[in-house]
Amino acid sequence: MSKRLSHLPRLDALRAYAALMVVVAHFMEDLHAPSFSYGGNGVQIFFVISGFLITLILLSQKHESDAPRGKLLRNFIAKRALRLFPVYYILIAALFLLSVYGGLWICRDGGAKFYFTYTQNFLFLTDGFQSSLLNHTWSLAVEEQFYLFWPLLLIFIPRRFELPLIVGVLLTGIASRFLFELFYSGAGTIKGVTLIHFETLGAGALLAWLMYSKKENVLAIFRKHVPWVFPIFLLLTLSITIWGNGASMYLAFPLTLMAISLVFLCVDESTSYLDPLLRPKALQYLGKISYGIYLYHKPVPFFFTLVCNKLHLPLIENKPVLFCIYTTIAIGAAMLSWHLIEKPIARLKDKLDL
Numbered sequence: 001m002s003k004r005l006s007h008l009p010r011l012d013a014l015r016a017y018a019a020l021m022v023v024v025a026h027f028m029e030d031l032h033a034p035s036f037s038y039g040g041n042g043v044q045i046f047f048v049i050s051g052f053l054i055t056l057i058l059l060s061q062k063h064e065s066d067a068p069r070g071k072l073l074r075n076f077i078a079k080r081a082l083r084l085f086p087v088y089y090i091l092i093a094a095l096f097l098l099s100v101y102g103g104l105w106i107c108r109d110g111g112a113k114f115y116f117t118y119t120q121n122f123l124f125l126t127d128g129f130q131s132s133l134l135n136h137t138w139s140l141a142v143e144e145q146f147y148l149f150w151p152l153l154l155i156f157i158p159r160r161f162e163l164p165l166i167v168g169v170l171l172t173g174i175a176s177r178f179l180f181e182l183f184y185s186g187a188g189t190i191k192g193v194t195l196i197h198f199e200t201l202g203a204g205a206l207l208a209w210l211m212y213s214k215k216e217n218v219l220a221i222f223r224k225h226v227p228w229v230f231p232i233f234l235l236l237t238l239s240i241t242i243w244g245n246g247a248s249m250y251l252a253f254p255l256t257l258m259a260i261s262l263v264f265l266c267v268d269e270s271t272s273y274l275d276p277l278l279r280p281k282a283l284q285y286l287g288k289i290s291y292g293i294y295l296y297h298k299p300v301p302f303f304f305t306l307v308c309n310k311l312h313l314p315l316i317e318n319k320p321v322l323f324c325i326y327t328t329i330a331i332g333a334a335m336l337s338w339h340l341i342e343k344p345i346a347r348l349k350d351k352l353d354l
Helices: 009-030 037-064 069-102 112-116 120-126 135-156 159-183 194-212 216-243 248-267 281-288 290-297 300-310 319-350
Strands: none
Touching: 009 037, 009 248, 009 281, 009 290, 009 319, 037 069, 037 135, 037 159, 037 194, 037 216, 037 248, 069 112, 069 135, 069 290, 069 319, 112 120, 120 135, 135 159, 135 194, 135 290, 159 194, 159 248, 194 216, 194 248, 216 248, 281 290, 290 319, 300 319
């Protein structure tokens, strides 16, 4: 495996599906339309993808570069910051400026510091509701907190301890979810607790280690069984989500297995029966801009209604039409963000390659 990892277009398409799942779920909720509760599971798919990609990048740089480990760590942190921070802080700063000078309500008093420090996920423990415009950013906070320690551990730990470390992270996530489900009794919800998402992040990391280390005996088992295991867990997670009355303890493990199977089908070199759903160039493009789609979509309904009111335009009451308008605006904002901000910064990021 080369130091510059090959592009994975099928994984881009999966990113697009995961982002659109969340977008559809949120817009259906905003429109008071029939619920698409399964869409929220797109976040867990994102976590598996993140755990996989970040671990694969770190392993590749660690074992294929002669640079000092400290330089590798600084390089990784700088590249992650350039990828994630600019558009995130542009959005956060813009909304809070509107709050200060335009009277826009963003969150409760004292909440700004959580959004500026990527710690808004902890607000869920004390209050299930945060901000109608920024509630979705809790998952970005979880990932950033994972990035704080994961590169440090994985880069500096001896190679023989990599697998125990990854398995330990995975088991920590499973145990944490079990304990929080049993003993948490606060007024909020545990979904923002970083530790419980070590399950999906760790599962992605484990797949990355198996593929990077070329554990062909294990991968052969995956190739044989994953194609039929995936639809079983897909149906199981659909059933639990729809009829399980929010039984998150029972959903988490099969959801992780479903997501890891799905990611494997996307990254394995063998042909997948999912290829017809993953090959369209439009989907792969949406996957490239999926960070922007996810980041910008939640404020769209509010600002669309606000602009219509300010311009004295007639309100649109047709829900399918509104859904299409919201989705188009979210994708359009992500496209502009990608071409005007993210892509130019990515060129700078590429110069940091070792």
